[in-house]
Amino acid sequence: MNNLLVDETNDKAATNAKASAAYRLAEQKASQYFTTLSQRLLNNTHTTVLTEDFSVWQKKHIHPFDWLSWLPGKRQPDTRNVQKYMHWLNVAGKLEDYLDRSISYIYMRDLGQALDSPKTQENIRRTVKDTQQYFTKTASEHEPQPDYISPVALYRWGQREQVEEAVIWVMDKLKHVAANIPEELDAAQAQRKLIKIILGVVLHVYDELTEQTPREERIQRLDAAIRLGYSYGLTYPFVDDLLDSQVLNAQQKEQYSSMIQKALLTGAVPDIEEWEGPQLEVIRYVHAELREAFEYIRSYQRVEMQQTFFEQSYVFFQSQEIDRAKKISNAHYSNEALYIPIIIKSASSRLIVRSVLSAAEDEGFDLRTFHYGIYNQLADDFADMFDDLRDGAVTPYTYYLKYRDLRPDLINPYELYWAVISYLIHEVYQSNPKSCDVILDRAINGLKRCRERLGQAKYDEVMDIFAGGQPEFNQIVQQMVRKAHDVDFLDKLLRDEVVQQLNNEKQQKEMFQQTLQTVRERINVELQISKPGEGPDMKGVLIDAANYSLQGDGKRLRPILTWVMGVEQYGLRESSLMPLLRSMEYMHTASLIFDDLPTQDNASTRRGRSTLHQLHNSSTAELTGLFLIQRAICEQSSLQGFDEQAVLKLIQYSAVKAEDMCAGQAMDLGSRGKSLTLEELNAICFYKTGIAFEAALVMPAILAQVKDEEIAELKAFAYHAGIAFQIRDDLLDYAGDQRVLGKPAGQDERNNNSTFVSILGEQGAQKAMWEHYCFAYDALRRMPQPIPFLKYLLDYLVGRER
Structure with a gap:
């Protein structure tokens, strides 16, 4: 009996050691990346390079004033009306370019692809063609708004792909998730994230399918992708959002986090221990769903991939825990403490998808995904900084806003964002023109949306804080923000539409x-x-x-x-x-x-x-x-x-x-x-x-x-x-x-x-x-x-x- 206990203790110690080693390795890689970015920022070489990039970029995106746009029916409609906007893009001859830009970005962000790959280019062309056919068929100035999260559209897609059972299953699951999301959480955003993850996993599988893929294999892989997407995506509302919210008190969060950590370290979801305080019914439902999801992922994976999945998931969760534990009242966080965890979590969240699917290792994918993550994270944190500041959340932006006058050593996250962009364009994507165009499109579009959301006065105030140290470069950027055309993206449009639809549905x-x-x-x-x-x-x-x-x-x-x-x-x-x-x-x-x-x-x-x-x-x-x-x-x-x-x-x-x-x-x-x-x-x-x-x-x-x-x-x-x-x-x-x-x-x-x-x-x-x-x-x-x-x-x- 004693020997069994010793063996069990040794196994746990070995597992913990492997998990800790995986995190230390991720931390080391993130530290090296952060050092490289910091050096670029210190030398200010990135602004010179980006200025040259913008000089090329603006030839495509800054057009002479078009008087025809003021004629009735010619002026760009409000993008919030998706149907009219798609109709206008089609009539103006801009729909194909718009979709190419949007889908290329998805292939870079969600699929970790390089845009100079012939296979990726062909997949993008095919997807653009299919998407264009859909929108030209449905887009009309006078047609009612399409329902982009319609059960009808989803089910009929399932029929075409012969995965109706998986579609029915996931629709039922989504219905119950919506019914069980605590009132303190943003239900529409939680559902949107979950839907996005499911689509992302399905896209990963679509990208690997070919015309030669046997029909039965295609059906099996798409069926699994839907279920795996839901199973992995469930962690966003029921782990991330739940732990970030005020639904649970401090003791409950600690207990809940401990349960998640045990699952990742042991490969099995532990039973709920005695639960103190309210929210017992919520936790019972969440626990049951996460256990089912966890077991489905584990059952699908090849044995040799399970260790990778658990290690990557542990790295992701641990980086979030470290980030979540920060207090805005602590004035002594180092730059490394602020940035390294978000480099790790932003990269590992997408790397996990590959291990969820038991996909073969792809060094190029891992490299691109690892370096790309912080670009997205810094953009998201910039968009959410005032909400985060209100909630007392620590992000590079909220921390800089609070302590910039007291801490001259703090790195300006907005400046680091442009250093990341320069590194991605010229080091990760090897100065590929298409990659440069898409990344700069996205950056300028994000600032345009920010200005529209905040209003010009508040936006100028934000820019004075974050861009004041690089006045010449900022002048170029703001000129692009004011004058650039054709930088919007389909995923942003659909995201807003889906959130609006979900709120309206509710x-x-x-x-x-x-x-x-x-x-x-x-x-x-x-x-x-x-x-x-x-x-x-x-x-x-x-x-x-x-x-x-x-x-x-x-x-x-x-x-x-x-x-x-x-x-x-x-x-x-x-x-x-x-x-x-x-x-x-x-x-x-x-x-x-x-x-x-x-x-x-x-x-x-x-x-x-x-x-x-x-x-x-x-x-x-x-x-x-x-x-x-x-x-x-x-x-x-x-x-x-x-x-x-x-x-x-x-x-x-x-x-x-x-x-x-x-x-x-x-x-x-x-x-x-x-x-x-x-x-x-x-x-x-x-x-x-x-x-x-x-x-x-x-x-x-x-x-x-x-x-x-x-x-x-x-x-x-x-x-x-x-x-x-x-x-x-x-x-x-x-x-x-x-x-x-x-x-x-x-x-x-x-x-x-x-x-x-x-x-x-x-x-x-x-x-x-x-x-x-x-x-x-x-x-x-x-x-x-x-x-x-x-x-x-x-x-x-x-x-x-x-």
């Missing part, structure tokens, strides 16, 4: 949930049926039974949908529409009563309570269903304030749809115990479920007397949304939680019913659900006016847990 989802809750409460109040003063006692029994069924925890989706379409979309008066809302829920509740009967589904619970025939008997349940149907007809016939012919048309439409629903239930009952084809199941599903969605959309449209073309699109949406809804029901019945569902799971299997899961399997059913989601979304895009509520309803239908 607001719209909150509004959607608020609408669901508010309208549901209003409808619940209206549904209860009052007893008449006179009449037979049994009528009172039926009314009580009806109210019991109506009082269940129903979602009220159909009347809510009718309310939204009628009141918000078509401007109908709520009070005039209320009889239709009541009729919708009366009809729906009646259909559920019939469905639950022993002669049909024989269900014992509905909406979290005993079914009506269990509480009373089958006869009472049947009569209550008939009573509610008649009540619904009465409500529809009492609609006032609408065109009489429209009301009559609505009643006729409602009667026909009720007949169709009866036929659908008969089809369902007749199929019990039989193996159905997918076409037969789709038909049953539409008649049982889709028709109710259609009616909720079409009946207010009939009252509003909208055009037949719009009604046709509403019907198309309802058809596909209804089937997607039913597939989600089948998936929940197959694997849902009874406590959440409000009814027993597995009921379809016990009744030997054919379902989408039994016919297609779980994965096949999920694919079918997303296929119908896409078709429903297409119908929405064809509508004359956007209906945001229906988009979020669609998301709700396929994402609900009950």
